[in-house]
Amino acid sequence: MIIDSLQFRGRSCFRNNWIGFSSIKPVNVIIGRNNSGKSQLIDTVSELCGSSLPNGWEYRCRGVLDEQSLRRVFPENTSAGELKGNHWTDHGRLFLGKTVAWQIHGGSPNDVRPVDFAFDSKWGERSTEARRNQISQALTGACCSLSGRRFRRLTAERDIQPESLSNSISLNPNGAGATNIVRKYLTTTNVEYPREVIQRTLLEAFNEIFGSDGRFTEIIVRIHDDGSGARQDKWEVFLTEDKKGPIALSASGSGLKTILLVLLNLLVVPHFEKVPAKDFVFAFEELENNVHPALLRRLLRFVEAFVVHEGTTMFLTTHASTALDVFGVSDHAQIIHVTHDGESAHTHEISAHFDKMNVISQLGVKPSDLLQANGVVWLEGPSDRVYMNRWIELFSAGRLREGRDYQCAFYGGALLARSQFTSPDDEQNNLANLLRINPNVVVVCDSDLTAASGPGSELKARAARIREEVDRIPNAHAWVTQAKEIENYLPGTAIGEAFECGPIPDPGIFESFFPSQRADTTGQSFLEAHLKRKTIDKVELALCVSPCLSQSVLESRFDLPAQIQEIIEKINSWNS
Secondary structure, X not given: OEEEEEEEEOEOOEOOOOEEEOXXXXXXXXXXXXXXXXXXXXXXXXXXXXXXXXXXXXXXXXXXXXXXXXXXXXXXXXXXXXXXXXXXXXXXXXXXXXXXXXEEEOOEEEEEEEXXXXXXXXXXXXXXXXXXXXXXXXXXXXXXXXXXXXXXXXXXXXXXXXXXXXXXXXXXXXXXXXXXXXXXXXXXXXXXXXXXXXXXXXXXXXXXXXXXXXXXXEEEEEEOOOOOOOOOOEEEEEEEEOOOEEEEHHHOOHHHHHHHHHHHHXXXXXXXXXXXXXXXXXXXXXXXXXXXXXXXHHHHHHHHHHHHHHOOEEEEEEOOHHHHHHHOOOOOXXXXXXXXXXXXXXXXXXXXXXXXXXXXXXXXXXXXHHHOOOOEEEEXXXXXXXXXXXXXXXXXXXXXXXXXXXXXXXXXXXXXXXXXXXXXXXXXXXXXXXXXXXXXXXXXXXXXXXXXXXXXXXXXXXXXXXXXXXHOOOOOEEEEOOOOOHHHHOOHHHHHHHHOOOOOOXXXXXXXXXXXXXXXXXXXXXXXXXXXXXXXXXXXXXXHHHHHOOHHHHOOOOOHHHHHHHHHHHHHXXXX
């Protein structure tokens, strides 16, 4: 039986918290700060590739009961006993394809819980308990989907160096052995190492990844000769590029070496080990090191296509926004965020939000902007971002900055009705759960109130729901404006200065700032009455007015000072 979901604790930096994978996808991208536990999670993946789960850990498992495991404990030729009836037809076959969850502590399955079925038996409580015991036995020997596969690793510290001739070939995680592998395939007469693997298969992949950045016509090896007549035994790889001739790999950038090492792992190692790629698990660390973002994007797309085509599994650690943008919206990938609280590491899987809707990409926000941020301030639109950044700058005395301390993102006004901020256990499948993108959130939305009491004084249902959801989230804050909308907080002095029209009054708390489409309100908006304009671009307005704002003139603008101070406190806590 295969374990589809596996969490564990009890080793190295994963002592106290359950960490792991609710599922393992073809591409599993691991992000996190330095020293958060990314490399140790890769170490754990390596151990999970063993023939059985490592001893001494605690596990939480989930899997689907298969026929082989069930028939082993519910034989068809057995009847009666505590179970009653025929053990297979009356019991075992009923659980075929059902999902079960359990824990392992001390080597044996315990706390077995049905997920989409019940143990209940028509023969009563003793038969029900016997069913539970038999299924517990069926779980003995269940293995992770990685179990028994060969583990290949490429570390962040890697290089390809000239190497002495060796009859044995192998490729180390740091790149040692790469030159000898290429030399073996290019120079030997042994038919087990055909030169076409390097000169055709690997070279074609190399050129596919490089695209318009360069085209290589040949890969060769040469032995170093200093002209002294002394025996030389150091071989080096050379790449021949159009109109440039052979160039030594030692004279090339480390990004080029990274691509060669990736291709040796994917295309050549399975060939000389005589094992199909699907029987490997590949783990590549920080492929972005010294690789141009455009080239990295092509490399990652090649890797994804290879993994999917060959049916293998890939783990990638990264700090690169390019990697998050490539895999953040891929059906074949998930993103796992590793954090450390000073005592133990945590993992948080943040892929499901991309499956809900295309809200993020429709709003022009890249996944990397959000997943790499310490926290996200969710706003209605781009003009609100201009104001929010200015207000945070003023009230924090310039200490806090977007892109370093927080990131703004847009939910698009009415799209708030199709969004939610809640735990995965409570989410509604028809709504995009924006909390999955980043658990540190501030949500700001216009109240659209037109009066303090009576008609126009009640919040729209979506705003009230979002505020209620966010209020339940630790380290989060929701600001539903006391004023009608964000522009009502702008002081008249700043607006007058920006448009050089002299002093004008402050907008009222419920005053309509922008013209309405209703004929009976023509000329009644703040914009029409004081700026003599029927239309204005909201971003243009924000860009003009924001430089004229000061903390002193904002102190009296309704609830703005208190709300901005609260937002600053949340951002400070995200960065502590």
